[in-house]
Structures are given as structure tokens and as C-alpha cells.
Amino acid sequence: MRGVTDGGADRRPDRPLWKVLVISLVAAAATIYLIASSMQGAVLYALTIPELVARGSAAIGQAVRVQGTLVGRSVVYDASRPLLAFELRDGGYTLRVEYMGARPEMFRDGAQVIVEGRLRPDSVFEAQAVLLKCPSRYESAGPADAAEAQRR
Amino acid sequence: MIAEAGRAALLLALAMATYGAAAAVLGMRWQRPGLLQSARRASLATFGLVSLAVVALAGLLLGRDYQVLYVYEHVSSSLSTLYAASALWAGPEGSLLVWLWLVSFCALFVGRSRWAWAREVQAYSLAAISLTQGFSALVLCTVSTPFILLPARAADGRGLNPLLENLAMVFHPPALLAGYAAYAVPFAYVVGALIGGRFDRQWLRSLRGWSLVAWAALGLGILIGARWAYLEPAWGGFWTWDPVENASLIPWLAGTALLHVVAAWERRGVFRMSAAALAIGTFLLCMLGTLIARADPVGGSLHSFAPSQAGYLVGGYLVVAALACTWLLLRRRRELRGAEAVEQALSREGAILVGNLLLVGLAVAILLGTLFPVFTQALWGVRITLGGAFFERVSRPLALAGLLLLGLAPLLSWRRTEAEVLRLVLVPVGAGLGTWLVLAGMRRFSAPAALAFAVIAFAAAGSVQELLRSVSAWQRLGSVAPWAVEAGHLRTNRRRYGMLVAHLGAAILAAGVAGHGLYSIEREVTLQRGESVTVGPYEVRFEALSSEILPAKERHVATVGVYAGGRRIATLRPEYNYHHSVRDYVAEVALRSTLRDDLYVAVTGIAEGASSATFRVRLHPLMLWLWVGGAAILPAAALAVWPAKHPSLRAAAAGGVRRR
Numbered sequence: 001m002r003g004v005t006d007g008g009a010d011r012r013p014d015r016p017l018w019k020v021l022v023i024s025l026v027a028a029a030a031t032i033y034l035i036a037s038s039m040q041g042a043v044l045y046a047l048t049i050p051e052l053v054a055r056g057s058a059a060i061g062q063a064v065r066v067q068g069t070l071v072g073r074s075v076v077y078d079a080s081r082p083l084l085a086f087e088l089r090d091g092g093y094t095l096r097v098e099y100m101g102a103r104p105e106m107f108r109d110g111a112q113v114i115v116e117g118r119l120r121p122d123s124v125f126e127a128q129a130v131l132l133k134c135p136s137r138y139e140s141a142g143p144a145d146a147a148e149a150q151r152r
Numbered sequence: 153m154i155a156e157a158g159r160a161a162l163l164l165a166l167a168m169a170t171y172g173a174a175a176a177v178l179g180m181r182w183q184r185p186g187l188l189q190s191a192r193r194a195s196l197a198t199f200g201l202v203s204l205a206v207v208a209l210a211g212l213l214l215g216r217d218y219q220v221l222y223v224y225e226h227v228s229s230s231l232s233t234l235y236a237a238s239a240l241w242a243g244p245e246g247s248l249l250v251w252l253w254l255v256s257f258c259a260l261f262v263g264r265s266r267w268a269w270a271r272e273v274q275a276y277s278l279a280a281i282s283l284t285q286g287f288s289a290l291v292l293c294t295v296s297t298p299f300i301l302l303p304a305r306a307a308d309g310r311g312l313n314p315l316l317e318n319l320a321m322v323f324h325p326p327a328l329l330a331g332y333a334a335y336a337v338p339f340a341y342v343v344g345a346l347i348g349g350r351f352d353r354q355w356l357r358s359l360r361g362w363s364l365v366a367w368a369a370l371g372l373g374i375l376i377g378a379r380w381a382y383l384e385p386a387w388g389g390f391w392t393w394d395p396v397e398n399a400s401l402i403p404w405l406a407g408t409a410l411l412h413v414v415a416a417w418e419r420r421g422v423f424r425m426s427a428a429a430l431a432i433g434t435f436l437l438c439m440l441g442t443l444i445a446r447a448d449p450v451g452g453s454l455h456s457f458a459p460s461q462a463g464y465l466v467g468g469y470l471v472v473a474a475l476a477c478t479w480l481l482l483r484r485r486r487e488l489r490g491a492e493a494v495e496q497a498l499s500r501e502g503a504i505l506v507g508n509l510l511l512v513g514l515a516v517a518i519l520l521g522t523l524f525p526v527f528t529q530a531l532w533g534v535r536i537t538l539g540g541a542f543f544e545r546v547s548r549p550l551a552l553a554g555l556l557l558l559g560l561a562p563l564l565s566w567r568r569t570e571a572e573v574l575r576l577v578l579v580p581v582g583a584g585l586g587t588w589l590v591l592a593g594m595r596r597f598s599a600p601a602a603l604a605f606a607v608i609a610f611a612a613a614g615s616v617q618e619l620l621r622s623v624s625a626w627q628r629l630g631s632v633a634p635w636a637v638e639a640g641h642l643r644t645n646r647r648r649y650g651m652l653v654a655h656l657g658a659a660i661l662a663a664g665v666a667g668h669g670l671y672s673i674e675r676e677v678t679l680q681r682g683e684s685v686t687v688g689p690y691e692v693r694f695e696a697l698s699s700e701i702l703p704a705k706e707r708h709v710a711t712v713g714v715y716a717g718g719r720r721i722a723t724l725r726p727e728y729n730y731h732h733s734v735r736d737y738v739a740e741v742a743l744r745s746t747l748r749d750d751l752y753v754a755v756t757g758i759a760e761g762a763s764s765a766t767f768r769v770r771l772h773p774l775m776l777w778l779w780v781g782g783a784a785i786l787p788a789a790a791l792a793v794w795p796a797k798h799p800s801l802r803a804a805a806a807g808g809v810r811r812r
Contacts, residue, residue, distance in 0.1 A: 027509050035517050035521070038545035042539045042545070043536055045536055046534075065537055077757070079756075080678045082678070082757075102756040105315075105737060106738075108736055116539070
């Protein structure tokens with residue numbers, strides 16, 4: 001007990017172990033219950049486009065998050081509804097996506113796009129959310145980019 | 153040339169920090185005061201060297217030296233000086249450098265020689281923070297260096313993303329980094345005390361001060377970031393439970409728990425083990441936050457940091473540090489055992505215990521939720537992410553329970569609460585019940601909404617009542633001569649104000665979150681000129697569109713009239729600008745902010761010929777409350793941390809410590 005110079009602490013016998021155990025167990029159980037019960041319906045499978053395609057018809061209707069590269073010329077936007085249709089590409093596969101909502105900013109060819117939603121039976125992905133990975137927000141481009149810039 | 157100098161400075165800083173750590177440990181082991189003095193000087197030298205590297209990088213950025221990769225990636229010739237300077241923290245390498253600089257600044261305080269703590273605690277604390285500096289210098293010298301040169305000079309840089317050209321960019325990352333850096337000090341102090349085996353009063357007071365400073369900086373950084381995300385329509389709202397956002401919230405929650413147990417330790421000598429573990433845990437969570445931000449192990453984050461080797465290095469550091477600290481904590485468990493913490497459930501200690509279980513439980517739940525895809529990937533080979541709905545469901549009940557506690561706890565006394573004091577609870581209970589009755593009677597308030605606002609009213613009324621009671625007690629004391637007031641009372645009272653302001657701020661913030669979450673309206677419409685859309689009580693009319701060509705962008709400004717009850721109440725001017733640097737449009741939101749609600753108008757498209765435009769119009773009730781309540785963190789921390797001015801108190805503080 002050397003060198004403990006805190007006035008407020010009066011020494012006492014060991015805290016009963018069962019008390020500590022019960023408190024920790026109850027707290028842990030409550031946290032686990034809360035986490036488990038909150039997961040209902042919030043689960044999204046994070047898949048690549050090839051993985052989604054490989055799942056075939058099993059993937060239809062499942063809540064999925066997919067990331068891909070935007071094909072610029074595929075973008076069709078009808079601002080009056082608003083309906084946004086586009087294609088994402090990854091690993092040689094292409095995914096058609098439809099989204100009822102506004103066209104996000106910086107939505108152009110080569111952008112990394114994350115979509116959340118479900119695959120319809122007609123193989124079109126119906127997105128509930130379209131998120132953009134912002135290419136220069138904190139991301140360091142590879143040296144390849146820099147080399148390309150020098151050629152310019 | 154400058155780049156080489158910067159790199160050399162970093163290498164020397166690495167050597168100096170390593171030497172400092174070794175000199176502190178060996179000086180203590182061999183009882184050589186000269187070596188200890190040398191360790192202190194090494195911390196000064198490290199700070200100087202890192203400052204040199206920061207100045208070098210800033211000079212390269214401001215001088216637009218496009219031969220340096222970092223400069224090429226983050227600035228361009230058309231960028232203003234302010235944003236060119238803020239590019240210092242726009243990328244992972246630069247922000248790590250700024251973090252190291254801030255840690256080195258904090259290390260100066262750890263090494264300050266006139267501190268009267270036990271010498272071994274000071275020496276080992278200095279060693280711990282020097283090792284932390286050495287580690288980040290190592291990362292900066294090897295896998296994440298800002299001074300990489302291109303084979304040839306580029307003509308112009310790629311520039312800053314226009315979304316980052318926002319005043320928040322100037323303040324948000326530094327505040328966040330300052331919080332992350334300041335938490336290195338409580339960590340170092342606790343590690344030093346654990347190795348040294350002494351936990352002095354003076355040490356405890358410094359631990360509390362630094363915990364407060366770090367907590368305020370990190371909280372403010374998170375708040376500014378939320379405000380920024382709110383104002384950028386591309387980022388979907390003030391809080392989207394993005395992994396990188398969560399990564400900053402988790403240590404802040406742990407840090408909030410830390411504040412409470414450190415206060416209880418100082419006051420009553422209890423919760424020592426929790427305080428030591430939380431000081432360590434909070435800092436390691438800060439490091440984990442940088443890991444999540446940089447390596448993106450979670451995937452699918454909006455903030456796409458490139459995966460990097462730095463991730464593995466930081467991960468390794470985390471594992472080693474966590475194991476070593478756990479071992480230290482277990483070794484000192486006897487010294488850390490204090491008095492029985494909770495003698496009676498209805499006491500301040502009891503409230504702190506339950507509140508901390510809520511805070512840590514929430515932090516753990518958010519952490520597990522954020523890392524969930526990593527676990528499922530390891531277990532089943534599938535990445536399963538949890539959407540925002542998960543985090544909202546987890547945090548809602550915990551936040552409501554926390555609010556109840558935060559209104560009740562200030563009424564409770566330490567050790568045990570007398571029955572008559574409990575009468576004070578009638579006011580907040582009355583406020584809560586009254587709110588509930590009024591809201592439950594209105595059709596537009598659902599049962600959960602009425603409950604949420606009732607709990608918020610309870611928490612706010614509890615804090616306000618205690619503030620008023622403290623102020624009137626203060627005035628009564630003020631009628632006697634100030635020096636007659638007992639010094640300790642004066643100090644604890646100031647801290648009490650700080651606590652109450654923080655609790656009131658949390659209640660006000662919660663009202664903003666509830667208003668935003670429960671009653672927001674969003675409309676996305678295409679309007680011809682002269683057409684209008686009704687959103688809540690407001691009619692929003694598209695009146696005109698003007699355009700101008702600037703060097704860096706084409707600027708399109710829509711004029712939008714806002715009417716309420718047939719009367720024009722405001723004119724908003726949202727912008728939709730084409731930036732040549734990114735070859736795309738970026739929206740600038742127009743906002744009408746009142747205590748009642750925020751009307752938020754953004755242009756999301758302009759038709760060919762500019763005959764019509766698409767608008768995103770949102771109504772966020774009570775949004776301003778969120779910012780006002782959040783900003784209360786600043787006066788709260790200032791009140792609690794400000795050193796006592798009373799001369800007799802200062803003398804008392806000084807007298808109690810000169811015993812080395």
C-alpha cells in the first residue's frame with residue numbers, strides 16, 4: 001500500500017465479489033439485449049456487385065449495401081419526379097439502379113457510389129439511399145494519379 | 153529542399169522522443185536527476201522539431217510547391233490562402249502531423265519541472281507520452297509521410313474538394329485533433345502513476361483538468377463537424393451514424409464517464425479503478441478512432457480514407473498498449489481500491505455509477521455496431537453492416553434514461569441523501585408531468601414524442617432549479633466578506649456551476665435532437681419561376697435566378713421568398729455553383745434559423761434554359777436548440793476548469809504540495 005496519499009479513501013475489506021459480478025452481469029446482459037433487439041430490421045448485407053450477382057435469385061428482396069463505380073453515360077435523371085437511374089460497375093459486372101430522389105452532388109463518371117436497398121425480381125436494384133464516397137475528402141490518391149497529372 | 157528539411161526534422165523528432173522516453177525511465181531507475189532533466193529537455197526539443205516539420209509543410213502548401221505529393225493533392229493555384237493553410241489537416245498525413253504537434257505541445261506540460269508531484273510519477277508519465285510521440289513520428293517517417301516528392305513538378309494542384317471549402321474546415325479538424333491529442337495527457341498521467349505506484353492529490357487535480365480540456369475540445373470538434381454536415385446537402389444531415397462519425401463519439405462518451413469518476417475520486421476517494429481504466433480506455437479509443445478513419449476496416453464509410461499500412465501499425469500499437477495497460481491496472485488493483493463507492497443507492501455516487509454504466513454501455517453498443525461488419529467478416533465471411541436504425545434504437549432508451557439521471561443527480565448529496573432534500577425533486581417532476589399532460593392532449597404529439605419531451609423538461613427543470621439555488625446561495629455568501637468564504641466551498645461551487653451548465657446544455661441539445669428526429673419534413677420539388685411549395689407553416693416561392701461567371705466557378709443564385717400566413721417573412725438565396733476544379737455542381741444551402749424551427753432550402757438542379765429549378769426544402773423544428781445546447785460545453789468546461797482566483801486558495805493549494 002505504499003505511497004497512496006489520498007485523504008478521502010478509508011481502507012476497507014474487499015468488496016464482496018458477488019456484488020461486483022452481479023452488477024457487471026446485469027449491465028452486460030442489458031447491453032447485449034439492447035444491441036440484439038435493436039438489430040431487427042437494421043441489418044444490411046455489404047456485398048460487392050459480383051457477390052450480389054452470384055447470389056442469384058436468393059438475393060432478391062434482401063436488404064443490401066453495394067458499392068460500385070458509376071458509369072457516367074448511364075445516368076438518367078428526371079428532376080420532375082424525381083427519379084434517378086444509373087449503372088454501377090465492379091469486377092466486370094454491371095448493376096442497374098433506380099432511386100426515387102435527387103441526384104447527389106459530384107455524381108459523375110468514375111465516382112465510387114454506395115447504394116442501400118433491395119434487388120427487384122426484374123434485376124434492377126431499387127435504392128433507398130444513394131451515398132457518394134467523396135474522392136478527395138481525406139483520400140490520398142495513388143501515385144498513379146499523380147503520374148497521370150504530370151503527363152497532362 | 154524544404155521537404156527534405158521537414159523529413160529530417162521528423163526523423164530527429166523520432167530519435168529525440170525515443171531518447172526522451174529512455175532517459176526518463178533510466179533516470180528514474182538509476183536515480184540520476186541529470187538524466188531526468190535531459191528527458192525534459194528532450195520533450196522541448198521534440199516539440200521544436202515537430203514545429204519545424206509543421207512549418208515546413210505549411211510553407212510548402214502556401215508556396216504551392218507542386219513537386220510535393222501532399223501539396224499537389226490538396227491545394228491548387230485558385231485556392232485562397234486560408235484554405236491552402238487549412239489543407240495542412242485535409243489529408244491523413246497532414247492531420248497526423250498536426251496531431252503529433254499538439255501532443256508534443258501537451259507533453260511540455262507533462263515535463264514541466266516545477267510540478268510538485270512524486271518524481272517517479274512525473275518521469276514515467278513523461279516516458280509514456282514520449283513513447284506516444286515516438287510512435288506517431290515513426291508512422292510519419294515510414295508509412296504515412298507528408299513529404300513525398302514527385303519525380304517532376306506538376307503545373308497545378310488538384311485542389312481542395314469544394315465541399316471542404318467551408319469555414320468549418322478551418323475549425324472542425326483542429327478541434328477534433330486537439331481533443332484526441334489532449335487525451336494523451338490523462339493517459340500518460342495514469343500510466344505514470346500506475347508504474348510509479350502513487351496517486352497524489354495534485355496529480356489527481358491535473359488529471360481532472362486535462363480530462364476536462366480534452367472533453368471540451370473533442371465535444372466542440374464533434375459539434376462543428378455536425379453543423380458542417382448539416383449545411384452540406386451532400387452529407388445527408390447532421391449525424392448519419394457513419395463509422396468515422398461514430399469513431400469520434402465513442403471516445404467522447406468514454407471521456408464523459410471519465411469526468412464523473414475523476415470528480416468522485418477527488419471528492420470522496422472512490423471509483424479509482426474506473427477512473428484509471430477510463431483514462432486509458434478513452435485515449436486508446438481515440439487511437440482506434442484514427443484507425444477507423446484511416447484504414448476504413450469497416451468499409452462503406454462516406455469518409456473514404458485510403459486503406460494504408462498505417463492501419464496495421466496503429467492496430468498493432470493498440471493491441472500492445474491495451475495489453476500492457478491491463479496488466480498495469482491489475483498489478484495496482486490493491487492501491488486503486490478506494491472506499492466503498494456507493495453506500496446508499498440514492499446518492500451522488502449511485503447516480504454516477506448508473507450514469508457511467510449508461511455512458512459506457514452506449515459507447516460499447518456504438519463500438520460493436522460500428523465494428524460489426526469486421527466481426528461478421530471474420531466469423532462468416534460476409535460483411536453485414538448495421539444501418540442508422542440500429543444506432544437510433546440503441547441510443548434512444550439509453551439517452552432517455554441518461555436524461556432522467558442528469559436532472560436528478562445534481563439534487564442528490566454525496567454519500568446519502570436526506571429525505572428533505574428529495575422534496576426538491578418535486579419541481580422537475582412537476583415540469584415533466586406538466587409537459588407530458590399538455591403534449592399528450594395535443595393531436596400532433598405521439599406518445600413517444602410526449603414522453604421524450606417530458607423527460608427533457610424534467611432534466612432541464614432539475615438543472616435550472618439547482619442553478620438558481622446555487623446562485624442564491626452564492627449571493628447570500630457574497631454578503632459576507634469574500635475572504636470569509638471557505639476556499640474549498642468557492643472552488644467546488646464554480647465546478648458545480650460548470651456541471652449544471654453542462655447538464656442544462658445536454659437537455660437543450662436533446663430537445664433539438666428530438667425535434668429534428670420526430671418532426672422534420674422534407675420535400676423535393678421542381679418549381680417554375682413564380683411557383684411555390686408549402687412546407688409546414690411556410691410557403692416557399694421560387695422568384696428569380698441569377699448567374700455570373702467567376703474564374704473558379706459559375707455561380708447560380710436562386711431568390712426564394714418565404715411566406716407565413718400570407719406575409720413575406722424572409723428572402724433566401726440558395727446557390728448552385730459549377731466548380732471547374734471538380735467539373736460538377738455543388739449546392740450552397742440557404743437557411744432561416746429561429747428558435748421554433750429551421751427552414752432549409754437547397755437547389756439540387758437547374759433545368760436547361762433556367763426556366764425551372766429543383767429544390768430540396770426541409771423543415772427541422774427546434775434545430776437551433778441542438779447547436780445552442782451543444783455550445784454550452786464551452787462555458788461549462790471553462791467554469792469547471794478555471795483555476796481558483798482566490799489568493800488564500802492558491803496559497804492553500806501551493807502549501808499542500810511542497811513536500812518533495
